[in-house]
Amino acid sequence: MNEMSKTNADVMRTPLGRVRGLGSAKSGTHHWWMQRVTSIALLPLTLWFVVSMLSLAGASFAQTRAFLAWPVNAVLMLALIGLTFHHIAAGLQVVVEDYVRKDMQRIAALLVIKGGCWLMALVCAFAVLRVAFT
């Protein structure tokens, strides 16, 4: 009886129901897992980026464009952009969720982060494609 009175909010839910509901965020460990997946993918990609930037130090406009227009580099840059902004959005979201306490402020900050990351990623992707196809 004491056990029953403790579970007043979800008293009608079975343990299986709670598992299927995947917790309060309804996404289970997906967010956490994708942060890890993107971080692992970004290790080789970022290394490629740093080496590329080092090789481009002092390069001219035409040389830099030729570098990015090369299909392999264009595709790797697109992958880097997508994964980087996914990882940024996921990371900043956690920081905001941890430290911003007021609901409206937190939701507003999360929307700005999500929208900003999408826009910046699209700007980058559009630029890469424009360089690659013109």
Add this chain to the structure above:
Amino acid sequence: MSYPPDPRQAAFAGRRSDGTPVQRPLSPHLQAYDMLQMTSAVSIMCRITGVAWSVGVLLLVWWLAALATGPGAFAQVQWFMSSFIGLLVLFGLTAAAWFHTLAGLRHLAWDAGHGFALPTVMKTGQWVMVATVVFTVLTWVVALVVWR
């Protein structure tokens, strides 16, 4: 659960997935931790460098957009990146990126269940700090050799 004496504690009130009420603390914050401890110092630095890197990525956006726009816009980016302030920003960004990457590797090892013993935590924390300095300097030595 008794009524919280401090109204701010009401924000900590939550429920476990089985519906039982629970008072959860907020995440570790600067006032609650001795920031000179290896454990908390590397942890908060991992976040700070992550946020700094996120802001620094705007330079990538600028660089790519300028490259797609034309020689004039690209010259502006090159002027900034090779200015004293620009180089300082890029150097700081390199250090932040290395720190976040190395501390992130430490987190991935933890996620896989390795390195939880306190002496190991201290040792890997020191490695992260030393390796950040070494890799940052190494990156810039290569950069300056290529640039000249």
